[in-house]
Amino acid sequence: MNHTTSATDVAVVGAGVIGLSIAFELARRGREVVVIERDRPGQHASTVAAGLLGTAALPLGEQDDIYPLKLDSLRRYADFVASVESASGMDAGYRTDGTLWIARDATEDALLDQLNEERQQRGLDSRRIAAAEVQALEPNLIGDLVSGLLVDDDVQVDPRQLLPALARAAQASGVRIIEQQAVSHGDFDETKDRWALASGQEVIAECSNIVVTAGPWCDQIARPTRETNNPLAPSGVGPVKGQLLRLRGPGLIDRCIRTTNIDIAQRRHGELIVASTKEPEAGWDLSPTDEARDELLRRAYGVLPALQDVELEEHSVGLRPAVDDHMPIIGSAGRPGLWIATGHYRHGILLAAATAHWLAETMERGETPTMIAPYGVDRLEAQPQSLEAAS
Ligand SMILES: Cc1cc2nc3c(=O)[nH]c(=O)nc-3n(C[C@H](O)[C@H](O)[C@H](O)COP(=O)(O)OP(=O)(O)OC[C@H]3O[C@@H](n4cnc5c(N)ncnc54)[C@H](O)[C@@H]3O)c2cc1C
Incomplete structure (x- = not known):
């Protein structure tokens, strides 16, 4: 590692709907935020998505465990869109x-x-x-x-309008977005009491907090050994x-x-x-x-x-991005200053509003609010991960 490009409070890894929503929310709460994106913001599932934000869903029963979060997010959505539109000056395509x-x-x-x-x-x-x-x-x-x-x-949003608006809103609120920079690994530097995020040999960001929001690729971000079976924030996604x-x-x-x-x-x-x-x-x-x-x-x-x-x-x-039980993972990734939000599966556009709010609350309070207690990464530790088995 030989080059530091950015020192910040929070580094968010991945600029899909989840990463950008969290970055925007944290910036609105006065935090200094950098988003690091391997490609272009919102290029993957987030702009492919249909953008349906309904809480009614089939098959019946499948949604039970995430119903409260879906409902919470749906209730936040109009305000979420209004704040994105107001900060960006763009139409987010909400119907x-x-x-x-x-x-x-x-x-x-x-x-x-x-x-x-x-x-x-x-x-x-x-x-x-x-x-x-x-x-x-x-x-x-x-x-x-x-x-x-x-x-x-039930409402809908056009992700192809929402994502550019979100990126603009985040930037207008002070977020710096670094594009086309893949994070390969992260490490905690005991001497500086800070995290370092790197792309190969180059340190991209030093920060007090990392939020891993790299969608289905979360587990490819490694600890310094860069072994693929040694993820920075293991999630089974x-x-x-x-x-x-x-x-x-x-x-x-x-x-x-x-x-x-x-x-x-x-x-x-x-x-x-x-x-x-x-x-x-x-x-x-x-x-x-x-x-x-x-x-x-x-x-x-x-x-x-x-x-x-x-x-x-x-x-x-x-x-x-999905884990075996088809519920999201939102919260601490098991080490101080290391956070994760992924596994939103079929509902990431809908759940972005609640995820951003509750993750920011968790980071601020230093404890997990009841609303997202069921979505901790610890629930998966006892289970072997295999998506095929869950289909
Ligand atoms: C066909 C389809 C239809 C859908 N319809 C709906 C719908 O109607 N309603 C709904 O709510 N949801 C829907 N979804 C689900 C929704 O799209 C996802 O849940 C959501 O987009 C996930 O967002 P994300 O930010 O977690 O992941 P992503 O959008 O995948 O973003 C992750 C980002 O991380 C970046 N990244 C990865 N690795 C690294 C790295 N090492 N360094 C830096 N950056 C990295 C990626 O480049 C990417 O930009 C649909 C999905 C699909 C595919």
Whole structure:
């Protein structure tokens, strides 16, 4: 190690939605923050994502453990977006038109009953509607639907607007973003009582705190030995490949349409999102496949036939960061000044607001708030990690 480029209070490793949200929050609380990003900010899963921010989700039961955090984040989202927009002067692409779940057969009809019941039990609004009302609300959907579930308080955000706005907001609040610099390892310097983050032989940052937010790559950041099996902040996180389509055409739907196997969202500027695959067995593979594209289109056409006349603009792939239990990891990484936020899996855009708030609180208070107590890294220590087993 031979060169120090930056000395700071907090160094955040990774400029996805989680790293940037935390950096922005910490800067707003008066902390001095540097973000170090291997590529460009928001280049990976965070800008591939659909940006659906609903708390209603299928399969039922799967969400139980993260429901409180999802709800907490959803409730913070409007303020989060407002502060990003105000600090950046940019539109973050936030829409509050709600979600319409649709049932195409008796099985899906029963599932929507359960989803509705689950929401009522949690004190959340939603309303079962008959096929005729579904048709009146969204006339471009197929005619032979069984019923719908209207969730008016679901929102969406366009990650391709949110991420640049977040980066700008963070910078406007004093955050320095270092791009195209991969952190290879980190070390605690006892003599200086500070952490050092390095890229190969070069020290990029000396800091009192490191926040590891490198998505599925978190465990590739090593202790000084640079052995791959010796991560700086071990989390057991890994990739779950997702493929998603972007089409461009006239407005076809007024709210997000969700089913058991396909989601369709409309952006204000004419983009339609068809989401998405879940491929835990694909590992680090980032190639778009014809099979996935054809299957996503087949399912989407089956719900919204007019999509067949809309141009397919982009087929993208992202790696969701996930651990075995599909819950995020937020909090201390087991050593003073070492923090981690990853594993947000299918909900990182939604959970960014709560993650930033609660991690900043933890760092400030020096203890873990109740809200994020279930998401500590210690819960995984007893379990062997294998994503394939969890799929
Ligand atoms: C197809 C698809 C659809 C999705 N839809 C939704 C949705 O509708 N709603 C929702 O809430 N979520 C959704 N998600 C999930 C969401 O995208 C993720 O949970 C979220 O983006 C994770 O953010 P992150 O910041 O942890 O990781 P990432 O976005 O992966 O960011 C990590 C960053 O760390 C950087 N990095 C890695 N290693 C290093 C290093 N050594 N040094 C420096 N930098 C490094 C990377 O370059 C990257 O920029 C979707 C994901 C996919 C793939």
